[in-house]
Amino acid sequence: MSEQNTSATxxxxxxxxxxxxxxxxxxxxxxxxxxxxPGVMSHICGLFARRAFNVEGILCMPVGTGSTSRIxxxxxxxxxxxxxxxxxxxxxxxxxxxxxxxxxxxxxRLDEFFQ
Amino acid sequence: xxxxxxxxxxxxxxxxxxxxxxxxxxxxAALPMYDALSKSEQIHHVLCRHEQGAGFIAQGMARVSGxxxxxxxxxxPGATNLxxxxxxxxxxxxxxxxxxxxxxxxxxxxxxxxxxxxxxxTIPITKHxxxxxxxxxxxxxxxxxxxxxxxxxxGPVLIDVPKDVQNQMVSFExxxxxxxxxxxxxxxxxxxxxxxxxxxxxxxxxxxxxxGVIHSGxxxxxxxxxxxxxxxTTMTLMALGAMPMDHPLSLGMLGMHGARYTNYVLxxxxxxxxxxxxxxxxxxxxxxxxxxxARIIHIDIDRSELHKVKxxxxxxxxxxGQVLSELLxxxxxxxxxxxxxxxxxLKGRFPLAMPGVDNPRSPxxxxxxxxxxLDDSAIxxxxxxxxxxxxxxxxxxxxxxxxxxxxxxxxxGFGFPAAIGAALAAPDRTxxxxxxxxxxxxxIQEMATAAQEDVNVKIVLFNNQSLGLVxxxxxxxxxxxIMASRYERPTxxxxxxxxxGMRAVDLDPAPNPRATLAEALTTPGPxxxxxxxxxxxxxxxxxxxxxxxSEMIG
Ligand SMILES: Cc1ncc(C[n+]2csc(CCOP(=O)(O)OP(=O)(O)O)c2C)c(N)n1
Ligand SMILES: [Mg+2]
Numbered sequence: 071m072s073e074q075n076t077s078a079t080x081x082x083x084x085x086x087x088x089x090x091x092x093x094x095x096x097x098x099x100x101x102x103x104x105x106x107x108p109g110v111m112s113h114i115c116g117l118f119a120r121r122a123f124n125v126e127g128i129l130c131m132p133v134g135t136g137s138t139s140r141i142x143x144x145x146x147x148x149x150x151x152x153x154x155x156x157x158x159x160x161x162x163x164x165x166x167x168x169x170x171x172x173x174x175x176x177x178x179r180l181d182e183f184f185q
Numbered sequence: 186x187x188x189x190x191x192x193x194x195x196x197x198x199x200x201x202x203x204x205x206x207x208x209x210x211x212x213x214a215a216l217p218m219y220d221a222l223s224k225s226e227q228i229h230h231v232l233c234r235h236e237q238g239a240g241f242i243a244q245g246m247a248r249v250s251g252x253x254x255x256x257x258x259x260x261x262p263g264a265t266n267l268x269x270x271x272x273x274x275x276x277x278x279x280x281x282x283x284x285x286x287x288x289x290x291x292x293x294x295x296x297x298x299x300x301x302x303x304x305x306x307t308i309p310i311t312k313h314x315x316x317x318x319x320x321x322x323x324x325x326x327x328x329x330x331x332x333x334x335x336x337x338x339x340g341p342v343l344i345d346v347p348k349d350v351q352n353q354m355v356s357f358e359x360x361x362x363x364x365x366x367x368x369x370x371x372x373x374x375x376x377x378x379x380x381x382x383x384x385x386x387x388x389x390x391x392x393x394x395x396x397g398v399i400h401s402g403x404x405x406x407x408x409x410x411x412x413x414x415x416x417x418t419t420m421t422l423m424a425l426g427a428m429p430m431d432h433p434l435s436l437g438m439l440g441m442h443g444a445r446y447t448n449y450v451l452x453x454x455x456x457x458x459x460x461x462x463x464x465x466x467x468x469x470x471x472x473x474x475x476x477x478x479a480r481i482i483h484i485d486i487d488r489s490e491l492h493k494v495k496x497x498x499x500x501x502x503x504x505x506g507q508v509l510s511e512l513l514x515x516x517x518x519x520x521x522x523x524x525x526x527x528x529x530x531l532k533g534r535f536p537l538a539m540p541g542v543d544n545p546r547s548p549x550x551x552x553x554x555x556x557x558x559l560d561d562s563a564i565x566x567x568x569x570x571x572x573x574x575x576x577x578x579x580x581x582x583x584x585x586x587x588x589x590x591x592x593x594x595x596x597x598g599f600g601f602p603a604a605i606g607a608a609l610a611a612p613d614r615t616x617x618x619x620x621x622x623x624x625x626x627x628x629i630q631e632m633a634t635a636a637q638e639d640v641n642v643k644i645v646l647f648n649n650q651s652l653g654l655v656x657x658x659x660x661x662x663x664x665x666x667i668m669a670s671r672y673e674r675p676t677x678x679x680x681x682x683x684x685x686g687m688r689a690v691d692l693d694p695a696p697n698p699r700a701t702l703a704e705a706l707t708t709p710g711p712x713x714x715x716x717x718x719x720x721x722x723x724x725x726x727x728x729x730x731x732x733x734x735s736e737m738i739g
Contacts, residue, residue: 112305113308120309153493159489160489
């Protein structure tokens with residue numbers, strides 16, 4: 071428990087390497103509710119990849135009965151992000167997109183698996 | 186309780202969506218679907234000579250009917266041959282269902298014979314796609330595919346069906362409901378009021394219509410808006426016909442090959458009202474210099490188009506027809522005498538030059554000669570190249586869905602199979618495909634399909650023995666170094682047409698080409714009308730790629 075607390079409070083920059091071209095951009099955490107079936111990840115990652123929009127971190131797990139999943143994406147907020155989010159929202163399998171500040175703890179707690 | 190195979194269920198579900206014609210090519214992994222089709226009394230299957238032809242025939246039907254139409258192919262090469270037509274439908278927002286056979290589920294991922302990852306291949310070129318894993322899922326997938334294809338911004342949907350799923354027995358109590366489009370998103374009336382205020386306050390407004398106006402069936406409302414508020418109106422390639430070309434407020438097409446005055450009027454605009462268009466680079470030229478002094482109202486059903494290329498001052502995400510019907514009663518009638526007379530004087534000084542318009546052996550003259558033989562009920566398609574731009578500039582389009590064109594993808598080979606599809610969807614109309622010698626060769630095999638179906642399609646072939654638009658660009662922008670854009674050997678298109686069982690007429694030796702043309706256009710059935718065009722004829726004006734629209738050449 072105490073371990074979790076410390077990792078959650080560590081600044082994310084310790085876990086995510088600074089990419090020079092992204093200097094000056096904030097990190098943002100996106101939370102996506104999606105239909106849970108094979109292929110959803112391809113649809114979403116393809117949108118980012120095609121635009122050379124790097125996704126720094128990805129987490130995905132089923133929720134509830136398993137008919138939907140939640141995907142957490144860690145990205146840098148550059149000027150294209152709002153447009154990207156609109157494209158993601160358009161995907162048939164995406165139910166909602168929430169944008170959180172980069173300090174959102176979901177990635178920070180994974181610290182121990184990336185030592 | 187009903188019991189049938191997955192393939193039979195697919196056919197039943199298509200029938201319930203009132204599908205009457207399917208274009209396709211069979212193959213091993215699609216054979217159960219073909220077997221089920223053999224028992225359908227409602228569905229006529231058009232056997233194409235190439236799957237790309239099938240895709241464009243389905244598109245031609247959909248562009249005329251405005252509802253999803255279906256193409257069918259086998260796995261592997263069948264599916265990859267469909268890819269171009271699917272991508273084309275995506276970029277032009279055409280509702281289409283592509284059905285593909287796939288290797289059996291247990292063999293997926295083994296590099297089985299004729300296996301390709303059709304699902305993966307088509308993710309970025311479909312609005313949505315499905316790989317069906319059990320026959321029971323078809324009860325949801327097929328209606329969902331139709332709903333997605335026709336709701337909001339339309340687009341192509343692919344359903345990949347493994348052969349064992351086609352053969353699997355499925356039992357169920359009831360068929361799913363026939364699907365209709367989802368209700369369009371609701372929009373903010375305050376934004377509509379804001380738009381009305383901007384229109385009222387503007388001194389030099391321009392209305393800019395795109396293909397969304399056609400998809401939404403809103404052309405009449407757009408014209409009413411223009412008339413009510415005295416808005417000079419320009420159209421994208423996709424919107425031609427939304428306002429009749431001869432309407433006093435029409436500025437014709439904008440952009441790379443728009444008339445000089447059209448681009449000049451846009452440059453002076455203080456308000457741009459963009460309806461169902463998406464600021465495509467061929468239409469707007471260099472983004473920063475497009476309508477530099479204008480505020481922008483942008484209306485589109487696709488929220489992601491708003492602020493995508495140009496920031497809008499008022500952005501409304503909604504069906505353009507619904508938004509216009511709220512906007513119309515809020516817009517005050519105005520005469521705008523000064524602005525309209527200024528537009529008129531620009532038109533007088535910088536009109537679209539149409540050299541040779543009286544000579545049916547020249548590009549503009551041939552287009553006018555064809556138009557003179559037809560009325561507004563005719564459907565016009567084109568391929569991609571100089572001939573396409575000449576037709577877009579000069580043909581007197583006067584109604585929605587009169588003009589079918591590959592706008593976004595610009596696919597050579599679109600015109601002829603799309604014309605066959607149009608004729609299948611509207612058998613009582615004359616369908617004319619303006620084509621180029623390069624483009625026609627890309628789907629020339631469908632001449633056999635046209636002859637088989639005896640469709641009323643006339644190809645008007647502009648034969649300049651070259652990839653004319655490429656030749657033009659090399660001449661203008663690459664120091665006249667002509668590379669791979671001239672065909673060294675002539676092709677005897679008349680023989681080819683006849684070889685496929687299609688009538689062929691040559692205007693070149695005809696003493697009276699107008700009479701020959703009229704006879705060919707008014708005789709029912711498919712016909713190739715051949716005309717030699719000077720390869721040194723260029724399309725003017727032309728905005729160099731990447732330049733501002735004000736930097737037109739010619
Ligand atoms: C499938 C495809 N390949 C290549 C191109 C690039 N391209 C655009 S226009 C053109 C030449 C078209 O030649 P043709 O059909 O003879 O028309 P013309 O310009 O001579 O009237 C080419 C090669 C394209 N648009 N589509
Ligand atoms: Mg040519």
